[in-house]
Amino acid sequence: MAAQLWALVWRDLWARLRDRSALVLGLLAPAALIAVFSLTAEGPTQTDLDVGYANVAGDAPVAIAIRQGALSSLEADGTLAVTDYGDRGDLLAAIEDGDIGAGIVVTGEGPGAVEVIQDSEAVVSGAILGAVADSSAAAVDGIGQAIGAEMILGVESPSADRLQQRLGALMSDGEGSVTVVDVGDEVGGIDLKTQLAAGMATFFLFFTVQFGVLGLLEEQRRGTLTRLLASPVPAWQILLAKLLVSFIVGVASMACLIAFSAILLGAQWGNLAGVAVLVVAGVLAAVSTITLVVGLAETPEQAGAIQAMLALVFGILGGSFFSVARSGGLASTLSVITPHFWFGEGLVQLSGGQPWTAALGPAGIMVIFAVVVGLPGLLLAGRTVRP
Amino acid sequence: MTSTSTLDSIVAIVKANMIRLRNERSNLFFLVILPLMIVFALGLAIGGEASDSLVGVVDPTPSEAGQTVLDVVDDIDNVTVRRYDTAQELRDEIARRAVDVGWVAEPGEEGGLTLQWYAAAGEGFRLREIVENTVRSMNVDRQVLQLVTEDAGVDEAEAVTALAQAEVFLEPTTVERTTTGGDPENDSANIRAVLAAGQLTLFIFLSSLTGASYLLSTRLLGVTRRTRAAPVPVSAIIAGEGLSRFLVALLQAAIVFFGSWLLFGVDWKAPWAVLALSVGMALVGSGGAMLLGTMARTDQQVGAIGLLLGLVLAALGGSMQPLQFFPDALRQIAFVTPHAWMNDALWRILVDGEGFAQVWPSIVVLAAAGIVLLAVASVALARTLR
Numbered sequence: 001m002a003a004q005l006w007a008l009v010w011r012d013l014w015a016r017l018r019d020r021s022a023l024v025l026g027l028l029a030p031a032a033l034i035a036v037f038s039l040t041a042e043g044p045t046q047t048d049l050d051v052g053y054a055n056v057a058g059d060a061p062v063a064i065a066i067r068q069g070a071l072s073s074l075e076a077d078g079t080l081a082v083t084d085y086g087d088r089g090d091l092l093a094a095i096e097d098g099d100i101g102a103g104i105v106v107t108g109e110g111p112g113a114v115e116v117i118q119d120s121e122a123v124v125s126g127a128i129l130g131a132v133a134d135s136s137a138a139a140v141d142g143i144g145q146a147i148g149a150e151m152i153l154g155v156e157s158p159s160a161d162r163l164q165q166r167l168g169a170l171m172s173d174g175e176g177s178v179t180v181v182d183v184g185d186e187v188g189g190i191d192l193k194t195q196l197a198a199g200m201a202t203f204f205l206f207f208t209v210q211f212g213v214l215g216l217l218e219e220q221r222r223g224t225l226t227r228l229l230a231s232p233v234p235a236w237q238i239l240l241a242k243l244l245v246s247f248i249v250g251v252a253s254m255a256c257l258i259a260f261s262a263i264l265l266g267a268q269w270g271n272l273a274g275v276a277v278l279v280v281a282g283v284l285a286a287v288s289t290i291t292l293v294v295g296l297a298e299t300p301e302q303a304g305a306i307q308a309m310l311a312l313v314f315g316i317l318g319g320s321f322f323s324v325a326r327s328g329g330l331a332s333t334l335s336v337i338t339p340h341f342w343f344g345e346g347l348v349q350l351s352g353g354q355p356w357t358a359a360l361g362p363a364g365i366m367v368i369f370a371v372v373v374g375l376p377g378l379l380l381a382g383r384t385v386r387p
Numbered sequence: 388m389t390s391t392s393t394l395d396s397i398v399a400i401v402k403a404n405m406i407r408l409r410n411e412r413s414n415l416f417f418l419v420i421l422p423l424m425i426v427f428a429l430g431l432a433i434g435g436e437a438s439d440s441l442v443g444v445v446d447p448t449p450s451e452a453g454q455t456v457l458d459v460v461d462d463i464d465n466v467t468v469r470r471y472d473t474a475q476e477l478r479d480e481i482a483r484r485a486v487d488v489g490w491v492a493e494p495g496e497e498g499g500l501t502l503q504w505y506a507a508a509g510e511g512f513r514l515r516e517i518v519e520n521t522v523r524s525m526n527v528d529r530q531v532l533q534l535v536t537e538d539a540g541v542d543e544a545e546a547v548t549a550l551a552q553a554e555v556f557l558e559p560t561t562v563e564r565t566t567t568g569g570d571p572e573n574d575s576a577n578i579r580a581v582l583a584a585g586q587l588t589l590f591i592f593l594s595s596l597t598g599a600s601y602l603l604s605t606r607l608l609g610v611t612r613r614t615r616a617a618p619v620p621v622s623a624i625i626a627g628e629g630l631s632r633f634l635v636a637l638l639q640a641a642i643v644f645f646g647s648w649l650l651f652g653v654d655w656k657a658p659w660a661v662l663a664l665s666v667g668m669a670l671v672g673s674g675g676a677m678l679l680g681t682m683a684r685t686d687q688q689v690g691a692i693g694l695l696l697g698l699v700l701a702a703l704g705g706s707m708q709p710l711q712f713f714p715d716a717l718r719q720i721a722f723v724t725p726h727a728w729m730n731d732a733l734w735r736i737l738v739d740g741e742g743f744a745q746v747w748p749s750i751v752v753l754a755a756a757g758i759v760l761l762a763v764a765s766v767a768l769a770r771t772l773r
Contacts, residue, residue, distance in 0.1 A: 021691035029695040036702040042714050049513070062560050070520065079516055095567055112560035120568040123464040124513055130564060131459065131520030137560035138524035142531040146538075148553025149546065153539035163534060170530040177499040177529045178452050178522045180490070180515070189482035189507055207694070304690070305413035312421060316428055321707065325485035326441060327431045328469075332485075348483045 004233050008241035009248070016211045016249060026208040026253035030200045031260050037196040038265045048081035049125045052091045052103030061143070061160070062112035065136040066104060069168065080128070092117060101125035104133055112140060139167055188352020190344070194268050197261035198347055199320035201254055202282060202340045206311035208253045209286045210304065212246025216384050217300040225385070235385040239378075243287060250283035270350030274359035278346040281366035285339035288374025295380025314338045339366045396619040400627025401634065404601055408635060417597070418639055422590040423646045429582040430651060439467040442514065443477045443489030443505070446470070452500045452525060453492040459521045460514065474503070481507050488514050577738055580654055583647040584661075584733035585706035587640065588668060588726050593697030594639040595632060595672030600689045602628055602680025602768075611772060621772050625765045632676040636669035657736045660743040660750075664729050667750045670757025671725045677764035681771060705730040728752050 016022040053071060055063045074080045083100060085091040091103040101122025107113045114133045118126030143163045150158035190198075216239070219225035228238055258275065261267035269275045290307055297303035317324060317331065318340025324331045335341045346362035408414055442460055446453050461468050469486060471477045480486040490502040502522070504515065535546040605611050605628075614624055644665065647653040655661045675696070683689045701707060704726020710718050711734060721727040732749035735741040 019685065019687060021685070021687035024688075024691035024695050029691070029698065032695065032699040033702055036699060037707075039717050040702070040708050040713050074516060079513060092567070107563075108561070111558035113563070114560065115563045115565060117565045117567065120464075120566050123466075124517075126564075126566070127459075127463045127517045128513060128520070130562075131517045131524075133562045135520040135523035135527075137562050138527040141557060141559050142527040144557050145550055145553050146531045146534050148556055149535045149549035150538055152549045152552055153535070153541055153545070155539045158538065166534055167527070167530055170533070171523050171526070177495075177497070178456070178502070178525050179495075179500075180502045180504050180519055180522055183503050183505050190484065192484065195484060301686075302413075305416075309413070309416050309421075313424075316425065322429065323484060324428075325480075325483060329431070331428065331431055345483065348479070351482060 005237045005241055005244075008233070008238065009244045012212065012215060012241065012245040013248065016245070022208065022211045022249060025204060026211075026249060027256055030204040030253075030257050033200045034197045034257065034261050034267075035265065037200065038193045038261070038267070041192045041196060048075075048078055049122075049128070050081050050083070050100040051125050051129055052083050052085050052094055052100040053105075054085040054087055054091045054103065055106040056087055057106045057109040057113070060106055060109040060112050061164075062114060062136055062140045063106040065140050065164075066106065066114070066132060069139075070132040070136055071104070074128070074132070080125075088115070088117075095119050102129050104129050112137065135171075139164075139171065143167060188348075188354070190348050190351050191268060193261070193265060194347065195323075195344065197257065197265070197267045198269075198344055199315075199318075199340070201257040201261075202318070202343050203311065203315040203320035204257075205250055205254060205282065205286045206289065206307065206314060209246040209250045209283065209290050210307055211249050212244075213242045213287065213290045213294045213381065214300055214303055214307075215245070216242050216294055216381065217297065217303055220384060221300065229385065236382075239382060239385045243291065246287045246290060247283055250286055251279060254279045254283065268351075270347060271354065271356045271359070274346070274350045274354070274356035277356060277359045277363045278343055278350075278366075281346075281363035281370070282339055282343045284370040285366045285373070288370040288377055291381050292373050292377030295377050295383070314340055317341075319344060339369050342366050342369075393620060393623045396614075396617075396623040397627040397630065400614070400624065401631050404628070404631035405634070407601060408598075418594055419642055419646070422586055422639070422643050423650065426583045426586050426643070426647045426651060426653075429586070430579050439465045440488070440514065441486045442466055442468045443480055443486040444468055444470050444492070445472070445474055445477050445489070446492040447472075448492075448494050450492070450494060450500055453502075455525060456502065456518055456521055460518065463517070466514075477505060481505050490518075576654060579651070580656070580737045581709055581734060583643070583651070583653045584737060585701075585709070585730060586647075587643045587661075587665065588704065588729045588733070589697070589701040589706040590643055591636050591640050591665060591668045592672045592675065592701065592726065593693070595636045595669070595676040596679055596693035596697050597690065598632060598635045599676040599680035599683065599693060600686050602632070602677060603683050603686060603689050606680070606771065615772050621769050624772060625768050628680075628768065629673060629677055629761055629765065632673035632680075633669055636672040636676075637666070640665035640669055655737070656740065657742040660736055660746055661733065663743065663750050664732055664746070664753065667753030667757060668725060668729050670754055671760060672757075674757050674760025674762075674764050677768060678760060681764060681767045700724045701726050703727075709734060725753055725756055 053067055055067065057063060071080065071082050075082050085094065088105045091105060094100045095103060095117060102116065102118035102125040105115045105117065107115050114137060116126065116129045116133050118129065143160055146163050147158045147160060216225065219228065229235060258269055262269055289310060293307045293310065294303050297306055315321065317335045318338030319325065319335060320340055324335045342362040342365045346359040349358040349362060444457060457468065460466060471480065474491045477486070477489050477491060481489060484507050488506045490504050493501045493503060495501050502518070532543065532546055532550065535550060536543055539546065611624055615621065644655070644661065648655060679689060679692060683692065703721055704724035705713065705721055706726050710721055710727060710731055713721060728749045732746040735746055
């Protein structure tokens with residue numbers, strides 16, 4: 001009995017391997033897209049933000065605080081690349097020419113006056129320089145105030161330099177009432193590369209699983225199904241064989257793509273057993289979808305077209321091409337009906353070194369999807385193999 | 388055979404192809420609904436708020452200090468703040484990259500505040516620098532108080548009084564902000580147009596290639612050979628099939644062009660230049676489709692290779708993510724695809740405000756590539772007919 005079943009499965013698998021379209025859709029196309037996406041995901045070469053500085057107010061304390069304090073430390077840690085200009089006009093011209101995105105001009109000495117100029121599109125450079133100007137101004141004013149207060153309190157020769165040094169130390173230690181603390185790696189989270197690879201793998205999975213169940217309709221048209229039904233092979237075995245082919249092709253495609261993206265592109269999938277659970281559940285969901293489609297369709301072309309539509313709609317909604325979750329609203333609510341979303345969610349749960357059991361929740365939802373869609377699918381597709 | 392009857396044959400072949408196209412109902416989905424749905428979804432997902440840097444904030448006990456930091460961040464253009472109730476919610480959203488960075492505000496002793504900083508893996512947005520500098524200015528008062536109490540050896544109350552007296556004589560430093568350049572309000576409209584433009588390129592080529600199955604089935608069923616026996620000259624068959632593919636490509640271009648303009652208000656800026664580019668791309672697409680329809684042996688092959696080339700070249704050619712956001716080396720390589728020529732020209736039209744006068748070289752490149760492909764495909768198809 002089992003021998004007959006495996007003979008059917010093996011024959012179909014062999015035929016798929018020879019007709020290279022399964023390889024193209026199951027491996028080549030997704031692998032190529034994963035590769036392209038992971039290259040484009042790196043974005044333009046990250047350079048420092050180009051900003052400018054000009055001082056037309058001599059030795060104003062705020063000029064020293066800005067240029068030798070905040071700006072030079074942001075320059076040192078690679079956030080900014082600072083160019084010095086002789087006057088406001090030169091700096092403005094550089095912004096208009098697109099050489100720099102934003103600049104700081106120190107315009108007054110007593111009282112200190114600072115102007116932050118930014119191009120309307122350089123929002124990040126502008127905001128950083130704005131914050132730098134504010135914090136430097138606050139520091140300089142704070143020192144002025146401290147000197148005044150110390151003179152009132154009778155401290156002998158309060159010195160601006162000394163106070164400035166000590167305030168600088170306090171500021172760089174981050175000492176104060178408001179502190180920013182890194183949560184660090186414990187957040188876990190999925191990196192962009194893995195997210196894109198998972199999106200492409202699940203998107204093409206819904207095309208790949210066609211090579212199997214869809215064969216029922218093709219064999220029906222060619223007349224080979226009738227002959228098969230006349231043989232001593234039980235009808236349920238014919239259906240099961242097609243389901244198994246879809247399942248095996250789907251798992252093989254996912255496994256190869258996961259290995260490809262992990263080994264060659266550095267995608268980080270997380271706990272392998274957990275990923276395996278997700279793959280099995282995801283493939284079950286995809287196979288159940290194509291089973292229902294085959295049960296409803298009359299010709300292989302029709303089934304192929306419907307499955308392609310579902311694959312595209314699910315893929316787009318489920319975030320295979322772009323994150324729907326970012327947009328919020330209706331689209332991100334709708335995305336939870338797709339197995340694609342839950343596959344990605346499973347990877348999110350596995351990220352940060354979680355054990356395989358973290359994938360069980362999302363995998364369970366994909367299995368529920370498979371049951372809800374697959375049972376009517378089996379009943380309908382079962383009619384095709386009735387003698 | 389007279390030239391009139393050759394023309395009649397071409398028209399007949401084109402007509403038969405168009406009727407087949409119309410009769411297949413799934414084409415309504417693939418040619419009309421799908422591309423417009425993607426333009427719409429992209430507009431939602433990337434064109435709107437989602438292209439902003441998304442900042443998540445959890446602040447269960449709002450404080451003045453927390454609000455100050457939030458105001459600074461909220462004031463930055465292209466930053467959208469979303470609020471969450473619990474740290475777990477924020478953590479999950481960051482883990483699935485639905486939010487880029489965020490913080491949980493936790494009140495400390497004596498009105499202090501700790502911001503626990505979260506960032507998505509590999510996130511490149513420099514919000515942290517902005518927040519840190521903001522926090523610095525907020526901390527100055529506290530630090531100055533500490534200096535004065537230490538130096539003068541007085542308690543905090545005395546120091547506060549002295550500082551308040553000193554403040555009267557102080558002329559505070561002023562910080563003025565100036566913005567130059569265009570109106571950033573137009574940016575989101577531009578981005579929507581660029582995204583629609585990418586889909587215009589993608590679908591002209593993809594729909595052409597998947598349409599190759601018509602030519603394939605005509606060949607496999609022996610229709611082309613029987614037409615040849617009609618007798619219809621080989622040149623008429625080739626012209627008819629080529630023209631059919633070209634018309635499908637143009638139809639697809641028109642659907643995306645007018646659909647995104649009329650339904651989603653995409654402003655094409657220089658419509659004639661965009662249409663000329665579309666015609667160039669349609670030539671490339673129809674050449675590719677004829678070649679695929681001639682070389683392929685099964686319908687599955689056409690489907691698989693059509694999807695492979697249609698999506699991979701589109702991704703590499705900047706249809707899914709603008710070329711301007713590519714790493715530098717990859718941007719050079721991208722120009723092996725026809726898509727990059729079209730997408731680059733469309734970017735220059737939509738973002739840099741260029742027109743026909745500047746982008747015509749791209750149109751020439753596309754048209755030339757299309758004509759070469761069509762010529763090669765014609766020779767290949769002619770061989771199968773003789």
